[in-house]
Amino acid sequence: xxxxxxxxxxxxxxxxxxxxxxxxxxxxxxxxxxxxxxxxxxxxxxxxxxxxxxxxxxxxxxxxxxxxxxxxxxxxxxxxxxxxxxxxxxxxxxxxxxxxxxxxxxxxxx
Numbered sequence: 359x360x361x362x363x364x365x366x367x368x369x370x371x372x373x374x375x376x377x378x379x380x381x382x383x384x385x386x387x388x389x390x391x392x393x394x395x396x397x398x399x400x401x402x403x404x405x406x407x408x409x410x411x412x413x414x415x416x417x418x419x420x421x422x423x424x425x426x427x428x429x430x431x432x433x434x435x436x437x438x439x440x441x442x443x444x445x446x447x448x449x450x451x452x453x454x455x456x457x458x459x460x461x462x463x464x465x466x467x468x
Contacts, residue, residue, distance in 0.1 A: 362402045363425035367432045368417030369407055380410035384442060384466025386458045388422055393453040399423045404462040406432075406442060413441040413467060424455055431459055442466040 374381040385405040394400040402421035409416055418432030435445055445463040450456045 362399075362421050362423045364421050365425035365429035366417065366419040367429055368415070368436050370417055370419065371407055374407060374416065379416070381416060382408050382410045382466055384408070384462040384464065386461040386465060388455065388458055390461075391455055391458045393455050393457070394422070396453065397423075404428070404458045406445075406462045406466050408442045408466045413443055415440050415442060415445065415463075418459075418462075420459075422455060422458070428456060428459060431456070 371381065371383065383405060385403055388394040388400045388402045391400065402423070402425070404422070405419045406415060407417040408414060415432070415435050418429065420428050422428060442463040446460055446467050448460065450460040
């Protein structure tokens with residue numbers, strides 16, 4: 359176990375480069391997340407890797423105190439072929455660390 363936790367699902371940027379997959383990323387620091395700041399636990403980030411042309415989520419990488427709990431949304435999104443837009447349009451409760459997932463997807467989508 360580590361603190362913060364590290365969790366990922368799917369492809370990394372390096373995987374995409376090796377496989378010549380056009381990709382884009384979205385990244386959101388926990389230092390900008392209200393709940394993480396209130397908890398004094400703002401070390402880390404959420405990063406998503408998506409197909410550059412289709413916006414389909416290819417991978418999600420999280421470093422956060424609750425990464426092991428947050429990664430489930432990424433696994434579900436990958437399993438069902440979600441796009442970053444799909445995830446960005448889902449309402450994430452405020453204030454929660456999970457909002458960082460939405461914000462990373464907003465950055466990749468826009």
